[in-house]
Amino acid sequence: MSETLVERHSGAVAGPIASPKELLPYAIFAGVLLALLVYFVGAEEGAASLIGGSSVHEFVHDARHLLGFPCH
Amino acid sequence: MVRSLLIRGMLVGLLAGVLAFAFAYVFGEPQVQHAIDFEDLLVARTGAPPEHELVSRGVQRTLGLATGTIALGVALGGMFSLVYAYAYGRIGVAGARLTAAILALVAFTTITLVPFTKYPANPPTVGSPDTIDKRTLLYFGMIAITVLAFVAATRIRREYLERLGAWNAGIAAGAVFVVVVAVAQLILPAVNETPAGFPADVLYRFRLASLGINATLWLTIGLAFGAAAERLLAPADRRGPAPSAELAS
Ligand SMILES: [Zn+2]
Numbered sequence: 001m002s003e004t005l006v007e008r009h010s011g012a013v014a015g016p017i018a019s020p021k022e023l024l025p026y027a028i029f030a031g032v033l034l035a036l037l038v039y040f041v042g043a044e045e046g047a048a049s050l051i052g053g054s055s056v057h058e059f060v061h062d063a064r065h066l067l068g069f070p071c072h
Numbered sequence: 073m074v075r076s077l078l079i080r081g082m083l084v085g086l087l088a089g090v091l092a093f094a095f096a097y098v099f100g101e102p103q104v105q106h107a108i109d110f111e112d113l114l115v116a117r118t119g120a121p122p123e124h125e126l127v128s129r130g131v132q133r134t135l136g137l138a139t140g141t142i143a144l145g146v147a148l149g150g151m152f153s154l155v156y157a158y159a160y161g162r163i164g165v166a167g168a169r170l171t172a173a174i175l176a177l178v179a180f181t182t183i184t185l186v187p188f189t190k191y192p193a194n195p196p197t198v199g200s201p202d203t204i205d206k207r208t209l210l211y212f213g214m215i216a217i218t219v220l221a222f223v224a225a226t227r228i229r230r231e232y233l234e235r236l237g238a239w240n241a242g243i244a245a246g247a248v249f250v251v252v253v254a255v256a257q258l259i260l261p262a263v264n265e266t267p268a269g270f271p272a273d274v275l276y277r278f279r280l281a282s283l284g285i286n287a288t289l290w291l292t293i294g295l296a297f298g299a300a301a302e303r304l305l306a307p308a309d310r311r312g313p314a315p316s317a318e319l320a321s
Contacts, residue, residue, distance in 0.1 A: 016160060017073055017157060018074050018158060026078060030078055034150045037144070038147045038148075040143065042144075058126040058136075060139055060140035061127070061196075063136065063139070063141050065282075066100040066104065066278075068286060069208075070191070070208050070210075071199065071204070072196055072204070
C-alpha cells in the first residue's frame with residue numbers, strides 16, 4: 001500500500017475531475033435535499049418539527065437511536 | 073461527470089443502508105429491546121398505565137429501522153460522492169479506489185468516531201426528553217467542529233509540507249486536530265442522563281453496535297463507491313501519463 005502511494009506520488013497523480021463552479025449547483029440542490037433526508041431520519045419531531053405529530057419520529061425511532069442521533 | 077458520480081453515490085448509499093440495517097437488526101435491536109424493557113419496568117414501578125404505541129415495536133424494529141438506515145445511507149452516499157468529486161485529484165493520492173477508501177475513513181473518523189467520544193449513541197430510556205434541543209445542537213455541533221478541525225489540519229499539512237517535510241507536516245497537522253478537538257470537548261457541556269440502575273452491559277453493547285452500524289455504512293460506501301467510480305473514471309486515468317496507473321488495481 002505505501003509503496004503504491006509513494007510510487008504514485010512521483011508524478012502519476014491524475015488531475016481534478018470537477019471545478020468548484022461545476023460542483024456548486026450540485027452542492028446546493030442535492031446537498032440541501034440530502035441534508036433534509038438526514039434531518040428526517042435524525043431530528044424531525046425531536047428538536048424541531050416540520051410536519052407535526054410524531055409519526056416520523058416513531059417510525060424511524062430505532063434507526064435514530066442506533067445510528068447515534070440524540071433522541072428521547 | 074458530477075451527475076454520474078452523484079447517482080452512483082446514492083445507489084452505493086442504498087446498498088450501504090441495507091447492510092447497515094442487517095447489522096443493526098442482528099446486533100443493535102436486542103439491546104434496544106433490553107432498554108425498552110427496562111423503561112417498561114420503571115413505568116410499571118410508578119404504577120402509571122403503559123404508554124400508548126403510535127407505531128408498533130414490530131414495525132419499528134423492521135420496516136422503520138430499514139427505512140431509517142437506508143434513507144441515511146442514500147443521503148450520506150450522495151454527499152460522499154459530491155465531496156469525492158471535489159477531492160479527486162486534489163488530495164495528493166491517485167486512484168479512484170484509494171481516494172474513496174481514504175475519504176470514507178476520514179468520514180467515519182470525523183463524523184462518527186471522534187464525536188462519539190464526547191456524545192455517544194444512547195439507547196431508548198437514556199436521555200431526558202426535556203434536553204433534546206440542547207443535545208441535538210451539541211451533537212451536530214461536535215460533528216461540525218471535528219470536520220472543520222480536520223479540514224484545518226489538512227490545510228496546515230499542505231502549508232508546511234515544503235518546509236517541514238511530509239512526516240513532520242503530518243505530525244503538526246495531527247497535533248492541531250487533536251488539540252482543537254480536545255479543547256472543544258473540554259469546553260462543551262457533558263451529558264449525563266443515564267437513569268440510575270440502567271444495565272451497564274446493555275449500554276456498552278448498544279454503543280458498540282452503533283459504532284458497528286456506522287462502520288458498516290462507511291466501509292460499504294468507501295469500497296463500493298471506489299469500485300463504481302473507478303469504472304467511470306478509468307478511461308480518463310489511462311489517458312494520463314501514468315505508467316503506474318494499474319498499480320493500485
Ligand atoms: Zn427515542
